[in-house]
Amino acid sequence: MDISGKRMVENLKAIDYVRLSGTEGEEKAANFIAGKIKELGAEPVIETFDVPFYTIEKVKLEALKPFNKEYEATGYGFSGNAAKDGIEAELKYLESFDDLSLQNIQGKIVLFVGGVNAQTFEKLIKAGAVGFIGVCGHYLDKKGTFDLEERMLREQQIVNGVIPGVCIHVNDAVAIVDKGVKKVRLTLSQNETTAKSRNVTTFVTGTKFPDEIISVTAHYDSVVFSHGMFDNGSGTVNNLEMLRYYLKNPPRRSLRFVFCGSEERGIYGSRNFVEQHEEEIKKTRLCCNVDMTGPVLGKDIVRITGEDKIIHAIDYYAKVHGHVATVYQDTYPSDGMPFAWKGVPAVNFYRQAAAGTTQIHCRHDTLSRITAKSLESTGKFIVEVMNTIINADSFPFERKIPDNMVEKTNGMLKNMPGYKTDGEDKDKQQKKQVS
Ligand SMILES: [Zn+2]
Numbered sequence: 009m010d011i012s013g014k015r016m017v018e019n020l021k022a023i024d025y026v027r028l029s030g031t032e033g034e035e036k037a038a039n040f041i042a043g044k045i046k047e048l049g050a051e052p053v054i055e056t057f058d059v060p061f062y063t064i065e066k067v068k069l070e071a072l073k074p075f076n077k078e079y080e081a082t083g084y085g086f087s088g089n090a091a092k093d094g095i096e097a098e099l100k101y102l103e104s105f106d107d108l109s110l111q112n113i114q115g116k117i118v119l120f121v122g123g124v125n126a127q128t129f130e131k132l133i134k135a136g137a138v139g140f141i142g143v144c145g146h147y148l149d150k151k152g153t154f155d156l157e158e159r160m161l162r163e164q165q166i167v168n169g170v171i172p173g174v175c176i177h178v179n180d181a182v183a184i185v186d187k188g189v190k191k192v193r194l195t196l197s198q199n200e201t202t203a204k205s206r207n208v209t210t211f212v213t214g215t216k217f218p219d220e221i222i223s224v225t226a227h228y229d230s231v232v233f234s235h236g237m238f239d240n241g242s243g244t245v246n247n248l249e250m251l252r253y254y255l256k257n258p259p260r261r262s263l264r265f266v267f268c269g270s271e272e273r274g275i276y277g278s279r280n281f282v283e284q285h286e287e288e289i290k291k292t293r294l295c296c297n298v299d300m301t302g303p304v305l306g307k308d309i310v311r312i313t314g315e316d317k318i319i320h321a322i323d324y325y326a327k328v329h330g331h332v333a334t335v336y337q338d339t340y341p342s343d344g345m346p347f348a349w350k351g352v353p354a355v356n357f358y359r360q361a362a363a364g365t366t367q368i369h370c371r372h373d374t375l376s377r378i379t380a381k382s383l384e385s386t387g388k389f390i391v392e393v394m395n396t397i398i399n400a401d402s403f404p405f406e407r408k409i410p411d412n413m414v415e416k417t418n419g420m421l422k423n424m425p426g427y428k429t430d431g432e433d434k435d436k437q438q439k440k441q442v443s
Pocket residue numbers: 227239240271299300342
């Protein structure tokens with residue numbers, strides 16, 4: 009089978025830079041993918057859409073009592089602005105978000121370990137906190153070998169209001185609490201706007217069943233500081249290699265390749281695609297999403313948001329053909345989700361890296377952590393499995409999502425920007441009827 013890990017690595021080298029949503033890096037990668045599609049002999053289409061975008065202009069965290077000290081901090085995107093010269097307030101360390109911890113935080117700046125979700129952020133707002141300090145990193149981090157995370161609040165977190173926040177290193181957080189810092193000044197100034205992001209797509213018409221479509225997706229954006237070679241340059245080049253293969257070996261069913269932008273910011277690209285192509289989605293029978301392949305040590309996983317039949321079939325295929333893979337039913341928070349939301353089963357392929365062998369979402373997600381051999385092994389498996397479906401005499405699965413997966417998909421989407429589920433619509437209608 010002509011699937012080449014070497015070619016994949018060559019393509020990875022061409023997108024070995026930060027491809028953050030809404031930035032020049034992302035646009036440059038989109039143009040590279042479009043050029044590659046053309047070179048392979050297909051017609052690329054670039055579809056643009058808006059994404060939320062922020063620029064931090066000023067961020068500062070200072071202890072004021074019992075001593076003066078400034079700490080390195082990053083600003084939370086979309087957490088608003090903290091008065092021109094900063095907010096001065098008492099500091100309270102929150103061990104938890106339970107009622108007891110939330111007592112007496114009115115007017116205070118709170119420090120907590122980890123992140124916030126929609127529910128915990130709402131609690132902070134209701135309890136009257138005026139600012140927050142999140143914590144990232146590991147106590148073994150050495151200066152110059154890590155970046156403080158740049159976090160952001162998502163749309164669903166700020167529906168009940170917003171307070172400014174910063175993120176500091178865990179070692180500073182330990183010192184602040186241990187030394188009993190009582191008063192801090194938090195300064196944050198940011199510009200909140202929107203930017204352009206892009207999906208790059210192409211279509212390969214099926215030779216026998218052109219109206220039965222299978223989507224092949226992968227996100228090509230990365231996060232700040234990360235060159236995203238594993239997450240998800242690898243899936244991107246895997247799918248370019250798949251496109252090359254299917255242009256040479258015409259598929260019996262149609263394939264829609266979507267290279268998605270802005271997955272890392274909230275799966276915007278894939279959602280935009282399913283919303284913009286409703287008629288095509290009705291004809292789409294399955295989504296094949298590839299998100300992270302290539303580490304030497306690890307295991308291939310196929311996580312399927314679909315009925316048991318698909319799980320059994322792929323598990324059977326892997327075993328019969330001697331490819332070690334863990335196949336199971338679940339949702340996967342990536343580009344397959346919007347497809348599942350629209351009723352299209354999603355098969356997510358990835359290679360779970362062995363602990364300690366690579367990292368994602370930071371400067372350490374580099375080309376050195378993945379190999380051509382590993383990319384090729386998983387890549388061949390994906391094409392072999394997909395061939396059985398793409399070229400089947402009769403489509404082996406129904407286009408449906410079982411109830412347990414509908415529930416789980418909706419549960420996850422609740423926490424993502426802009427999704428409405430059927431259930432929510434019904435809820436709202438019922439509420440309307442009541443009122
Ligand atoms: Zn990813």
